[in-house]
Amino acid sequence: MARRAVELAAAAGIELSDDLALWSLSGERPVAAPAAGEPEDLGRLLEMSFAPSERQRQGAHFTPTALADDLVARALVGHEHASIGDPACGGGALLLAAARHLAARGEGRREIVGRLWGADIDPLAVATTEVALMLWAESQPPAGNLTAADALLDDLAWPPLDVVVGNPPFLTPLGAHAARDSSTAGRLRERYGPAVRAYTDAAGLFLLRACQLARPGGTVAMLQPQSVLAARDAAGVRDAVSALGSLVDVLIPTRAGFDAAVEVCVPIVDVGSPGPRARWSAHLATAHGVPAVELSGAHRLGDEATTTAGFRSEYYGMVDHVHEETDLPAGTPLVTSGLIDLGRCAWGERPARIGGRPWQRPVLDIGAVGGRAADWVRRTGGPKLVVATQTRVVEVVVDETGRWVAGVPLVVVLAPADRLWPLAAALAAPAVSAWLLARAAGTARTPRSLKVTAALLRSVPLPTEHGAWAEGTDAFKLGDLPAFASAMSAAYGTGPDVGAWWGERATTVWSPVAARR
Numbered sequence: 001m002a003r004r005a006v007e008l009a010a011a012a013g014i015e016l017s018d019d020l021a022l023w024s025l026s027g028e029r030p031v032a033a034p035a036a037g038e039p040e041d042l043g044r045l046l047e048m049s050f051a052p053s054e055r056q057r058q059g060a061h062f063t064p065t066a067l068a069d070d071l072v073a074r075a076l077v078g079h080e081h082a083s084i085g086d087p088a089c090g091g092g093a094l095l096l097a098a099a100r101h102l103a104a105r106g107e108g109r110r111e112i113v114g115r116l117w118g119a120d121i122d123p124l125a126v127a128t129t130e131v132a133l134m135l136w137a138e139s140q141p142p143a144g145n146l147t148a149a150d151a152l153l154d155d156l157a158w159p160p161l162d163v164v165v166g167n168p169p170f171l172t173p174l175g176a177h178a179a180r181d182s183s184t185a186g187r188l189r190e191r192y193g194p195a196v197r198a199y200t201d202a203a204g205l206f207l208l209r210a211c212q213l214a215r216p217g218g219t220v221a222m223l224q225p226q227s228v229l230a231a232r233d234a235a236g237v238r239d240a241v242s243a244l245g246s247l248v249d250v251l252i253p254t255r256a257g258f259d260a261a262v263e264v265c266v267p268i269v270d271v272g273s274p275g276p277r278a279r280w281s282a283h284l285a286t287a288h289g290v291p292a293v294e295l296s297g298a299h300r301l302g303d304e305a306t307t308t309a310g311f312r313s314e315y316y317g318m319v320d321h322v323h324e325e326t327d328l329p330a331g332t333p334l335v336t337s338g339l340i341d342l343g344r345c346a347w348g349e350r351p352a353r354i355g356g357r358p359w360q361r362p363v364l365d366i367g368a369v370g371g372r373a374a375d376w377v378r379r380t381g382g383p384k385l386v387v388a389t390q391t392r393v394v395e396v397v398v399d400e401t402g403r404w405v406a407g408v409p410l411v412v413v414l415a416p417a418d419r420l421w422p423l424a425a426a427l428a429a430p431a432v433s434a435w436l437l438a439r440a441a442g443t444a445r446t447p448r449s450l451k452v453t454a455a456l457l458r459s460v461p462l463p464t465e466h467g468a469w470a471e472g473t474d475a476f477k478l479g480d481l482p483a484f485a486s487a488m489s490a491a492y493g494t495g496p497d498v499g500a501w502w503g504e505r506a507t508t509v510w511s512p513v514a515a516r517r
């Protein structure tokens with residue numbers, strides 16, 4: 001790294017100071033021939049200098065240039081001559097991107113560098129940022145602007161900043177951290193209170209810290225795992241951030257190149273103007289093109305039906321009693337998520353995976369099942385709706401006679417027999433998928449899918465236009481997709497954009513009973 005710094009400086013004709021931390025950390029100030037490049041090269045070298053396991057542990061993933069550019073461009077909107085901080089600055093990619101952005105507006109490089117603030121727990125990262133900025137500005141950052149510190153726990157002697165950016169570490173949950181280092185976990189709890197939960201990602205705490213470092217009227221833009229928008233254990237972070245400012249936007253990076261194995265997003269927070277408690281996952285849904293839907297109905301599914309889902313113990317209680325129908329003709333068909341389509345169950349037509357192996361026509365030996373699993377089978381054995389849990393749109397089937405056992409993790413909706421079809425049509429309605437995604441985006445296995453839970457289904461508002469709802473129910477039974485979408489849009493009072501969005505997602509899973517008759 002020190003050698004590369006010398007090469008870059010020599011190529012650019014820049015005199016590096018003798019007192020740079022990089023020299024003392026490297027044990028020497030090397031001599032090297034000029035070799036041209038960019039200051040950002042040093043951050044890449046820094047990342048490569050970690051063994052993969054160490055990189056994972058420190059959460060040190062250099063920010064790709066395109067992503068850094070997009071992030072700072074958004075963060076700097078509305079800020080002239082901004083002071084900018086990055087509390088996990090690594091090799092300085094984001095500070096450099098911000099500096100370049102300000103220079104492109106005509107601001108002088110020396111002045112810009114004087115307004116940049118960086119911290120990193122790793123002294124070599126801080127030293128790298130220092131050299132990188134010096135190479136860019138031909139001027140050493142002021143003493144004290146770059147600090148080796150734990151930005152979550154140490155007091156940074158920074159002024160309140162106009163803009164705070166960052167690509168903080170996405171570290172393993174604090175639960176694991178606590179087991180390793182209970183004093184750090186305890187101090188984090190002390191400092192951030194209820195924002196720290198067992199599985200809170202440290203990146204969320206950096207977002208909160210960034211909001212504390214920004215001045216009222218300032219902006220925070222910080223890379224985060226998408227789970228920060230909806231995960232249960234990030235709720236404390238969302239609450240604490242919302243008390244300091246407003247989430248005004250969420251960028252979903254589209255330009256490739258980020259190396260961490262998670263889906264990421266960049267929440268944009270206007271600090272100092274706490275607005276109405278925004279629904280963070282709604283921003284993610286919007287960023288993924290889900291139309292915004294407000295449902296006014298005061299009557300909810302939970303007013304008419306009971307929703308329930310099985311747990312692991314129910315699953316394990318059943319899995320040993322599954323047979324092929326040919327071996328147990330009297331068994332009860334067992335349906336899995338993979339067999340649930342929109343409006344239709346494909347049991348017996350395509351294989352299902354249960355207990356790690358495929359089954360052609362899986363049946364359950366109900367008499368052999370005991371404990372909680374037996375209770376689950378008893379409770380959900382009658383007429384019901386069965387709803388898949390990880391899907392692109394709500395996929396629901398009607399079991400009018402109670403001929404199936406619902407596997408885990410399906411959600412079962414129990415309602416009077418004459419309400420099953422209307423309630424299925426309501427849940428399958430385009431508006432409901434959009435409404436649910438605005439509440440649950442970011443919680444499913446993939447960012448575009450919907451994770452349905454029993455609690456969420458209970459809260460679904462029912463249609464207010466009863467005539468249109470009845471028409472939609474008939475169309476659902478008949479498998480007439482356009483008529484269904486149009487009637488249910490009228491039933492919920494939503495526009496054609498919602499139906500068009502849903503239609504594009506739904507065609508791949510739409511296989512209602514009548515269409516196959």
Ligand SMILES: C[S@@+](CC[C@H](N)C(=O)[O-])C[C@H]1O[C@@H](n2cnc3c(N)ncnc32)[C@H](O)[C@@H]1O
Binds near residue numbers: 058088
């Ligand atoms: C993803 S890297 C930053 C990358 C940087 N934005 C870049 O692209 O060069 C995350 C950085 O956070 C640092 N870090 C980890 N825990 C920290 C803490 N508690 N305080 C400050 N920095 C920390 C790591 O040393 C690492 O350099």
